[in-house]
Amino acid sequence: MGKYDKGILGAISGKVGTVVGSRWKGIRYLRSLAGPRKGVPSIAQLKQQARFALGVQFLQPIHPLIKVGYRTQIRKQSPYNAALSDLLTTIIEGEYPDYRINFERFRMSKGTMEPPLNPVVNYENNQLAFTWDNNSDTGDASADDQVLLLVLAENMWPVFDIHSFTRDNASGTINLPDVASGQQLFCFMAFVGSGDKKSVSKSTLVGTIIVP
Secondary structure, three states: OOOOOOOEOOOOOOOEEEOOOOOOOEEEEEEOOOOOOOOOOHHHHHHHHHHHHHHHHHHHHHHHHHHHHHOOOOOOOOOHHHHHHHHHHHHEEEEEEEEEHHHHOOOOOOOOOOOOOOEEEEEEEEEEEEEEEEOOOOOOOOOEEEEEEHHHHHHHHOOOEEEEEEEEOOEEEEEEOOOOOOEEEEEEEEEEEOOOOOOEEEEEEEEEEEOO
């Protein structure tokens, strides 16, 4: 792949003959046009394709959350690609073709900021109430650090909240769609810095709740 500032006739975008011009993070590059696939995919290829497809399908609805939660992991990857890499290596389990996401091991954020202290979550009437201790005077924590909340469950569209609450609120709620009795909810929390403070805490699995 070749990187360039200007083409002979200016910037190239799209397919031109046997090359494709594009841009990534402001960097223009050229790559060769992919040829047609030859032969039948091997079992190893099918396994990798299935894992990749599951990872993309899972991350798509929480992309805005991942963009914030993985924003410190961008030296070599985008936040999305860093999260997808984690999924493929440590979170997706099972045997082909029955892969699954291990919700308990999932991470919606990665970083070194002071994490939530003594977080608790309770369920009532399709609403989750999160509480935590205000530790804004500890380490690099600040009162205005913003809260990320996420709820995952099998066969339920992910529910998340970004920036509605701050560390010094010490509580926050998130509304759920109608969920069936017996459904298991996985509830996550993290902090991110506000303003120019770009640090992020690692995510915490606050608890799992069985809907009564």
